[in-house]
Amino acid sequence: ATPTALMVGTGRGAQLGILIKGPEVLESTRRVDTVVLDKTGTVTTGRMTLLAVHPAEGVTEDEVLRLAGALEHASEHPVARAVADGARSRLGALPVPEDFANVPGLGVQGVVEGHAVLVGREKLLAEWAMELPAALARARAGAEAAGRTAIIVAWDGAARAVLEVADAVKETSAEAVGRLRALGLRPVLLTGDNRAVAESVAREVGIAPEDVIAEVLPEEKVQVVERLQDEGRTVAMVGDGVNDAAALARADLGLAMGTGTDAAIEAGDLTLVRGDLRAAADAIRLARRTLGTIR
Ligand code: ADP
Ligand code: MG
Numbered sequence: 001a002t003p004t005a006l007m008v009g010t011g012r013g014a015q016l017g018i019l020i021k022g023p024e025v026l027e028s029t030r031r032v033d034t035v036v037l038d039k040t041g042t043v044t045t046g047r048m049t050l051l052a053v054h055p056a057e058g059v060t061e062d063e064v065l066r067l068a069g070a071l072e073h074a075s076e077h078p079v080a081r082a083v084a085d086g087a088r089s090r091l092g093a094l095p096v097p098e099d100f101a102n103v104p105g106l107g108v109q110g111v112v113e114g115h116a117v118l119v120g121r122e123k124l125l126a127e128w129a130m131e132l133p134a135a136l137a138r139a140r141a142g143a144e145a146a147g148r149t150a151i152i153v154a155w156d157g158a159a160r161a162v163l164e165v166a167d168a169v170k171e172t173s174a175e176a177v178g179r180l181r182a183l184g185l186r187p188v189l190l191t192g193d194n195r196a197v198a199e200s201v202a203r204e205v206g207i208a209p210e211d212v213i214a215e216v217l218p219e220e221k222v223q224v225v226e227r228l229q230d231e232g233r234t235v236a237m238v239g240d241g242v243n244d245a246a247a248l249a250r251a252d253l254g255l256a257m258g259t260g261t262d263a264a265i266e267a268g269d270l271t272l273v274r275g276d277l278r279a280a281a282d283a284i285r286l287a288r289r290t291l292g293t294i295r
Contacts, residue, residue, distance in 0.1 A: 013283065018272060030292075036228070038191065038221075039189055040191065043205060048166060075100075112155075116156060130157065131159070150164060225247045236253040257272055259274070260275070
């Protein structure tokens with residue numbers, strides 16, 4: 001590989017909206033055979049909306065939104081923004097939590113108006129030895145069957161509601177997956193979200209259910225990349241979140257969404273400036289072409 005050809009490759013990358021950390025990155029890009037795609041914010045827009053509230057008996061929607069909205073207002077997570085915005089648009093100002101903590105990959109917990117509140121996935125409830133009553137379990141199953149994420153709200157020791165949130169698949173994602181396949185790559189969808197939602201997104205973009213890895217904790221994403229590498233694969237990882245940073249660094253090639261977090265951008269080898277997944281396919285094609293012409 002002559003330095004001039006590599007420089008031309010990186011220059012062309014910039015035109016395509018791909019920032020390359022160094023010319024040596026092109027070599028690992030060329031060898032990639034598997035592309036692991038984070039779901040939220042990478043394949044989907046990451047802008048979630050609160051679509052429904054299912055309170056348990058004896059609880060009002062407003063009570064749920066007041067406590068859950070107040071707690072989520074303190075979090076940056078896309079789910080948290082959907083819940084806080086939904087609550088605020090309905091109730092106006094929300095109380096300020098007396099105590100707040102993020103539980104990465106699971107949700108949030110804290111104290112609002114004297115109530116100990118949890119908002120997150122069912123696994124968070126399990127950590128507090130709480131169970132989901134049958135009516136709420138049905139609401140959760142209905143939400144997930146519709147391809148939405150079900151979030152549980154609990155306070156003072158009991159689950160009190162299920163919230164439905166969803167975001168949309170980016171318009172360009174299906175085409176991007178098609179282009180990655182056309183390059184001979186195997187796309188894998190990786191997410192902390194539940195399996196039903198993950199499979200529904202996968203179906204929309206053309207990824208097979210057996211290539212969906214769901215319900216992983218943030219620290220397990222890097223292990224998924226390592227497992228694929230142990231199977232002999234050369235792995236590219238595309239992600240945007242703080243929870244993707246370790247996997248981006250571990251992958252043979254890390255591609256960060258330019259619309260994502262600083263942590264992801266710092267961990268990646270390449271940045272897809274516009275957050276358009278099609279640029280991932282462009283990057284791989286460019287690397288093959290650049291290095292192909294100089295061999
Ligand atoms: P992803 O891999 O899809 O980007 P995360 O690992 O950040 O997702 O989160 C996994 C799951 O944990 C989310 O789908 C959601 O169900 C739950 N979760 C995480 N943070 C929050 C929060 N602040 N409020 C409610 N639920 C949350
Ligand atoms: Mg993400």
